Amino acid sequence: MNHCPKCKVYIRDEAVICPLCGAPLAVDNTEQRMVGYPDVAYRLKFMRLLIKIALFASVVGQGISMFLDYFINGEFSWSLITGVGLAFGCFTLVYSFENNKSVQHKLVGQLIAAILVILLLNRIIGRGDWGLTIGIPSAIAAIQSGLLILLFMKLSHWRIYVMAEVYIVVTAILMFVIVLVTKHDFWLLSALSAIYTVVVMAAMVVFGGRHATNELKRRFRV
Amino acid sequence: MKNREIRWDKLDNTANLFPVIAREGMSNVYRVAITLKEEIVPELLQQALERVLPYFDVFNMKLKRGLFWYYLESNEKPAPLVHEEYEYPCQYINPYANNDYQFRVTYYGRRINLEVFHALTDGNGALLFLKELSYCYLRLAHKELQEVQGESLSANTSLDSRDSYLDNYKQKAKKGYKTEKAVIIKGEKFYKSQYGVIQAYINLADIKRVSKVYGVTINQYLVSAYTYAIYKGYLDGKPSSHPISTCVPVNLRPYFGSETTKNFFAVVSAVFKPTEEHYEFEDVLRIISGSLKEQISKEHLEELFSYNVSNQKNIMLRAFPLFLKNIGMKLVYNGSARANTSTLTNLGVITVDEAYRDYIESFYALLSMSKGQNLKGAVCSYNDTLVFSLSAAVRETDVQKEFIRRMTEDGIHVEIETNGVYDESLSKM
Incomplete structure (x- = not known):
């Protein structure tokens, strides 16, 4: 085991310089007793x-x-x-x-980023409010479909998507309300995307039964 | 579709903080490790993990996020895969890449590492699991042990998963934590995931003898030597308007008769404020041991955790959504982080069942970094060796040097080992 004469300490690993003071070590050929890293x-x-x-x-x-x-x-x-x-x-x-970040987290995060990008592009390109009436409902529908695909790929773990679905439904309904309140003529796509997400949520609750409601109770426990 | 009723549990009081503040670079993951006298066989270790994990409810959980609280749910996925260590210690545990588990088991050479996210349990809880894992591994590796010991868990292992904070807290406790700004150890930082480790292997008989000469306990001697090392190595022995405050976690189980495998500890602060021009080690020893003696009593420890539990039970605070609670907790945490210089935890003397003693060489523990604390220490003893592990996020080793030299000057035999980060040719990236 090598030895530092300044620190008076023995070194178990293969260092030739003392890690404490930087001084050269006195070489000693006794057996090294290290597992190392x-x-x-x-x-x-x-x-x-x-x-x-x-x-x-x-x-x-x-x-x-x-x-x-x-x-x-x-x-x-x-x-x-x-x-x-x-x-x-x-x-x-x-x-x-x-x-x-979980897959669900990434889905919701991508949704929010996609909404912001669409609004920004709408502002740059102009030509009406297509971002709010077409772009965002399409993004919501795409993310919802993505979640459904993931859910069916591993049906046994459907519970983990319950909260992500809640966030997607709330976002879809909120966007629909904004379109109505701002009196846009073309509200059909917003309505359809909101209905799509509500139907998926309802299916989760109905088919999930007690397990879905218990999952929601745990998530909303005060 | 599997639709069995899910077993779930609340986080204990201490655990509520960790999911809020944990991220890459501040993982809140600690390591306890055991070194055997033989090379580890990964297949046997994986088998041992799969056999032992179902018994430990605390480890057999995944962390879930509710609207108001984090909570734990039983994890039905297979045990995490055991693999050879290839990262720096105490890295962030990504549950989504770890079968949703909040711990990992790795091996390197003759060593088994158990790294645990602090939301699950503390060092004592982790040691119970590590010992059982090692016992099972040794039984698989040595048929003669299996014939003698059978397949049951050790009689010394507890499987209790009660929240002992809730069981023992007193209502209306006053705030016990200090908030005066402390000395913060700064220096040239390593990269985000880099992590410097220096382990000191200390002869236990030597340190017992020296502590007796000074008239203090081993823990008081170590905390004093550590504080003195910060005073000499970082402050260069000069006065400071801020105190050196070392957090010392105290295991509450002996004080309250608990055997829980969840977190059950309180943190006291050993405080030394160098207001005079010069201090000898004996001066620091007297101040620190006095500070620790004053704080480590059942009544004071009860006050410390009762304050936190009463906050948790406050109906006004409970009704806040989790994202608001997280903001509040982060603000309080960031404020209190400036009140501490470092942490030194002592897991005490580790005992193992007699049948396995001949196969086990040593144990050690390591802490990860946290806000404002760029250097931490963890201590444990086994047989005749005390292992003091110093983990750092800064390149300078003045504090570690002063600490080791303090002990060698007192006539203690010390051997050290590093993880290679301090070697100039490897660590410049």
């Missing part, structure tokens, strides 16, 4: 490099888009849309691979 540094370095490459590519891509847009049109127009798309793509990539 794995070498983690190399693996983390590689993953960080991949993330940096993806980020760099996004920034360069957006820069080129804005340059070309201004060069051709004399102003920033379509490059704003690519910017929003790239930002949403990066968000989706990072958020989807985040470790501390």
